[in-house]
Amino acid sequence: MKTKLSILFLFFVLSVSMNAQEKTKKEVKQEKELQKQKEIQTLLETKKFVFEAQKVTPQGGRLIQLDYNTYFLKFDTENTTCDLPFFGRGYNVGYNSDGGIKFEGKPENIKIENKKKSTILKATVRGKNDVYDLFFTIFSNGSATLNVNSNNRAPISYDGLVSAPKTSDKK
Secondary structure (H helix, E strand, O other): OHHHHHHHHHHHHHHHHHHHHOOHHHHHHHHHHHHHOOOOOOOOHHHHHEEEEEEEEEOOOOOOEOOOOOOOEEOOOOOOOEEEEEOEEEEOOOOOOOOOOEEEEEEEEEHHHHHHHOOEEEEEEOOOOOOOEEEEEEOOOOOEEEEEOOOOOOOOEEEEEEEOOOOOOOO
């Protein structure tokens, strides 16, 4: 009798555990995507994020993979800092320049336009020696494209990722 009860109890426990399955991989993936979308949307609403360049495409040139994640643009409505490599034609670049796009300044004329699968952010930043027009296309998964137009250089495009600024960067 005890064995029949224990077998019946074991059968009951197994049947209950089979019905209470964990989330499927697809559901977990969808939850992660939704969480990433909310994070990116929050970054765009606050207008504070970091763009890390992974690839660069100069005007009329080939795609160049960047080796290290040291190239960035920290966007903030108070102060935007940029350190990106430049490959292409420079029209009026000083002799003391290291060749990259480096500037710091307050962005002006910030415009955000929400599309179906992406968000477009436009801004103009006046650097020390040049004016830079920034054109971001930011997708919900965190990938982004940055087009930079300036008065003294040919246009250039960067592909990379958008993320939240590190806590040590926030002031």
